[in-house]
Amino acid sequence: MRSLxxxxxxxxxxxxxxxxVSDAAQHAAHNPVSLVPPYxxxxxxxxxxxxxxxxxxxxxxxxxxxxxxxxxxWMKTPASTRFGTMSGARNSRGTVTVCGEVDGRNxxxxxxxxxxxxxxxxxxxxxxxxxxxxxxxxxxxRAEVASICRDSGVxxxx
Numbered sequence: 001m002r003s004l005x006x007x008x009x010x011x012x013x014x015x016x017x018x019x020x021v022s023d024a025a026q027h028a029a030h031n032p033v034s035l036v037p038p039y040x041x042x043x044x045x046x047x048x049x050x051x052x053x054x055x056x057x058x059x060x061x062x063x064x065x066x067x068x069x070x071x072x073x074w075m076k077t078p079a080s081t082r083f084g085t086m087s088g089a090r091n092s093r094g095t096v097t098v099c100g101e102v103d104g105r106n107x108x109x110x111x112x113x114x115x116x117x118x119x120x121x122x123x124x125x126x127x128x129x130x131x132x133x134x135x136x137x138x139x140x141x142r143a144e145v146a147s148i149c150r151d152s153g154v155x156x157x158x
Contacts, residue, residue: 053153054089057096063088063121063128067098070130071117075104084114088121089153096121098130099149116145118152 059067067086072078084101091097098121101114116136123129136142149155 051148051151052091052093053151054091054095054097055153056155057088057090059086059088059096059098062125063096063098063130066121066123066128066130067100067119070119070132071100071102071135074132074135075102076107077105077109080105080111082111087154091152097149097152097154099145099152099154102135116142116149118145118148 064086068081068083071083072081075081082103084103086098086100088096088098097118099116099118102117103111103114106112117132118134119130119132121128122131133148134141134145136145
């Protein structure tokens with residue numbers, strides 16, 4: 001009897017410890033972002049290619065709606081998504097980079113706090129489409145998003 005008890009106790013202990021491990025993905029309010037066709041089929045920029053800084057632009061209502069729709073579809077509970085700042089910059093090729101902050105509920109139903117995101121406007125002025133490039137969950141990802149936003153000419157409140 002005693003020989004059976006120890007393996008069962010060990011299995012329960014490992015299961016409890018595993019359930020308590022904190023992981024950024026486990027507490028994220030969004031699903032991992034991955035580009036979908038046709039955006040994932042574009043050739044990547046050569047290594048070392050600098051991001052061209054743009055000029056700050058005001059997003060119109062259609063663009064703002066496209067950003068909300070584009071970011072919301074990556075959230076675990078889209079209906080409960082909250083948006084903070086949202087800013088854009090247009091570079092010389094006409095590409096509008098948008099940076100902002102979003103909050104959503106994680107798998108436990110709790111809001112996790114504002115997280116920065118970055119993406120680009122696609123489509124036409126009459127029918128804009130926002131493609132999310134990233135939503136930060138970890139400190140490293142926050143730094144990456146902040147760097148892309150800064151290099152793109154989009155200043156973002158922290």
